[in-house]
Amino acid sequence: MARTINRLSHRKVETLKEPGMYSDGGGLYLQVTQGSDRTPRKSWLFRYAVAGRERQMGLGPMSDVPLAEARDRAAAAREMRRAGKDPIVEREASRAEARLAVAKSMSFDECAAAYIAAHRAGWRNVKHASQWANTVATYCSPIFGNLPVQLVDIGLVMKAIEPVWSTKPETAGRVRGRVERILDWAKVRGYRDGENPARWRGHLDHLLPARGKVRRVKHHAALPYAQLPVFLAALKERDAVAARALEFAILTAARTNEVLGATWSEIDPDGRVWTIPAERMKAGIEHRVPLGDSAIQIIKGMMCTKQNSYVFYGDRRAALSNMSLLMLLRRMGRNDITTHGFRSTFRTWAAEQTSFPREVVESALAHTVSNKVEAAYQRGDMFDKRRVLMSQWAGHCNAFDRATKTVTAFRLKP
Known part of the structure; x- marks a missing residue:
């Protein structure tokens, strides 16, 4: 049976040892149970009714969730009830969405490897695939290779190519182009959305000088x-x-x-x-x-x-x-x-x-x-x-x- 207390306090919560349900009001309860070692265990519950049927949603153990946070969580649950939603159903849906996002997420390095594997057969020689892999490993992996591909933004792309844009413009151009293709592949496969931060026209061309203006093309040394x-x-x-x-x-x-x-x-x-x-x-x-x-x-x-x-x-x-x-x-x-x-x-x-x-x-x-x-x-x-x-x-x-x-x-x- 629930024991009604006008308002729980931090001190009161710490002293409660008798098994039972202690109400803080507004559907928030502190549940005290006795473990096998006869040590009291305390956890928070939010109690409410849906279509006349009582439901209880756990809000976490008191050791992890202090009283103030438990009240905030109960307040959020009450807001859902006022909106006609079931807090337990909403939480399960949120958790399922989070699990799906984790299942669908790929790091940039994983996307790069998948892109190379998908296009290897269409490239003229095996060296091309190794050049792609080496480019990613050298210029991208140390900066954002392990990050989810969705998090790769213009700041990270600039961090990879800007240091070599003026000293190795041809190499920097290849890096930019390959990052752009990998991110486009990731977007089509559903691993990211939004604009491609490695796109040149109308994007990076506002931040970096054209490669042709940075350094004149060095032709192969030829014999007269x-x-x-x-x-x-x-x-x-x-x-x-x-x-x-x-x-x-x-x-x-x-x-x-x-x-x-x-x-x-x-x-x-x-x-x-x-x-x-x-x-x-x-x-x-x-x-x-x-x-x-x-x-x-x-x-x-x-x-x-x-x-x-x-x-x-x-x-x-x-x-x-x-x-x-x-x-x-x-x-x-x-x-x-x-x-x-x-x-x-x-x-x-x-x-x-x-x-x-x-x-x-x-x-x-x-x-x-x-x-x-x-x-x-x-x-x-x-x-x-x-x-x-x-x-x-x-x-x-x-x-x-x-x-x-x-x-x-x-x-x-x-």
């Missing part, structure tokens, strides 16, 4: 085309797979990864053509490369020492590594140039020493046409014209005369 014949003559004297790979890359004006990944199934010596499949091309489009006499000689030489499915083989049945070409240039004392820079050498030579149309030269470099209208009409790959162009390029590359140690001028018009 006038010096190329002497360099190639020195390269031919080196007996190494890396030397043949670099020579082949120069003669074909192909990208380093395209050359190093070349397989025998892609080479047609009789047709004098190298067909690079779409999945290995930067633009995702199959590319045919005409092979001149010098390139065919390299192919035949590599056939004699064939080790595996790769033309330019490395160890353990793998392709030659990119580092091999870099070390080759270092051994030649050419730290001032890069392998990729030879494509720039070719482009400059073609512009200044030939009259081939721009689109033929760009096609030789496997560059995509940026103008959509132009691309719609330009469906062919101009292979025959490119064969003539690459023949002239090979003539320039091999223009060094070892006997006289002079470069023979080689210039033909298409």
Whole structure:
């Protein structure tokens, strides 16, 4: 039976030891029970009726909930009753919602891992996935990787990219773009809502300068085309797979990864053509490369020492590594140039020493046409014209005369 007390006090609450219900008024009760060790246990209850049926809602033990807080909780429950709501039902609904929110929550790192896993199959090479993971681990994880993705805001994004925006603008741009994609993925999957704090246009562009204004683009160091014949003559004297790979890359004006990944199934010596499949091309489009006499000689030489499915083989049945070409240039004392820079050498030579149309030269470099209208009409790959162009390029590359140690001028018009 409940014992009515006009108003409980902190002192009175502490002294109550007899088992029973002690009313504080307004539906709030202190329940005193006796444990197995005969020690009194005290807890708060809110008693009310719904449709004539009495209900009791626990408000917590007195050891955790002091009298003032118990009164606040009872007052909140009375407000619910005045609004026609059942406090117990409302509390259970709130707890269920909280459990659902926890079940649905994901940290930013978890979202990043899920995004990478979902898109891995669509990326051209495995390195791209590792680059994504490394970017997140280096610039994002230390700042907000463990936080729920819903809590990632503009302040956290700025904290990740602002320190490197002026010193490493390209890296900072990649970080921003990848964070934006991960947060967009999280929003679509229901893990966050609201604006994307990593969005550039109309958002971060008000807080950071454009990357192009921060630092001029640093192009790959390239060898002047006038010096190329002497360099190639020195390269031919080196007996190494890396030397043949670099020579082949120069003669074909192909990208380093395209050359190093070349397989025998892609080479047609009789047709004098190298067909690079779409999945290995930067633009995702199959590319045919005409092979001149010098390139065919390299192919035949590599056939004699064939080790595996790769033309330019490395160890353990793998392709030659990119580092091999870099070390080759270092051994030649050419730290001032890069392998990729030879494509720039070719482009400059073609512009200044030939009259081939721009689109033929760009096609030789496997560059995509940026103008959509132009691309719609330009469906062919101009292979025959490119064969003539690459023949002239090979003539320039091999223009060094070892006997006289002079470069023979080689210039033909298409």
